[in-house]
Amino acid sequence: MKESATIHDIMTRVSVRQFTDAPVSDSDIETILRAGMAAPSAMNKQPWQFYVITNDALRRKLSENFSNAVYASSSPLLIVPCADLTKTIEGEGEAYWQQDLSAATENILLAAHALGLGAVWCGIYPISERVARIRPILDLPDTLIPFGIICIGHTESAPAPKDKWNPEALHFIR
């Protein structure tokens, strides 16, 4: 493969579930959020809002109400991307927000990795029980849907990258 720091970061990004106590700097938080918002979205609607949580009590409350509590509780920074239903496409295309939020989340994971941080994407939507638990904790209006929780922090030892290359999933039509 061609040498490229970006390709390298894409290939070596892993889910990190253990974090040190060190906080993520404001500068890194802004970079990560800028990366998320740089994602493509259907018709460029940018149908998202981001809850950025470093508050101790709220991090604990989210962790206690979330199935992936173990690593959420140890992470100094939680980002909860939410769908903003006031900005979605009308009709059948409304559901494109899931794709838009996913692209933003992947950008956030890659940016965190590029900054030397660890991160893991924990799904909320479309599991209705998770959506129902998280919504009141963040006091979300009806127009916002909590999409996922991204745990971010410094890590002492990231797991080795997985080799997920699977030629059997490829169909070449030349």
Place this chain on the structure above:
Amino acid sequence: MKESATIHDIMTRVSVRQFTDAPVSDSDIETILRAGMAAPSAMNKQPWQFYVITNDALRRKLSENFSNAVYASSSPLLIVPCADLTKTIEGEGEAYWQQDLSAATENILLAAHALGLGAVWCGIYPISERVARIRPILDLPDTLIPFGIICIGHTESAPAPKDKWNPEALHFIR
């Protein structure tokens, strides 16, 4: 923001809709596909297959049957990521495949950009009319859902990156 080639590529990636006739090299195609497969997926299911199309007649046929025909027809490489329903999570979590495929697609777009190529993500799913048109052209079994068409190629002049930074979409809870 910290200097990082990856952050830079994330921030400067744009949707490219005009391509030269130059083919994408086999080496670049493999790099792009490896990047796609390196994406995270819920429970690491990797519920995807990728149709990789350089064939002239098929590219033309896909373009004619697709609303974004103008740029699809000029692109020397089309990748159609498909959901593999034999690999999805059971129950309410089945729909996570949309998030998995979106993360893979974003990785593909970033990898193409990092390689100096242009690319654009055209949505198929969940627009039922598009799914119905594309499915027979690729002769997809019922277990595969065409998710989108990614047009990739060399470009003479990419558009300027959009500034999508929107502090109003941020909620800090410190």
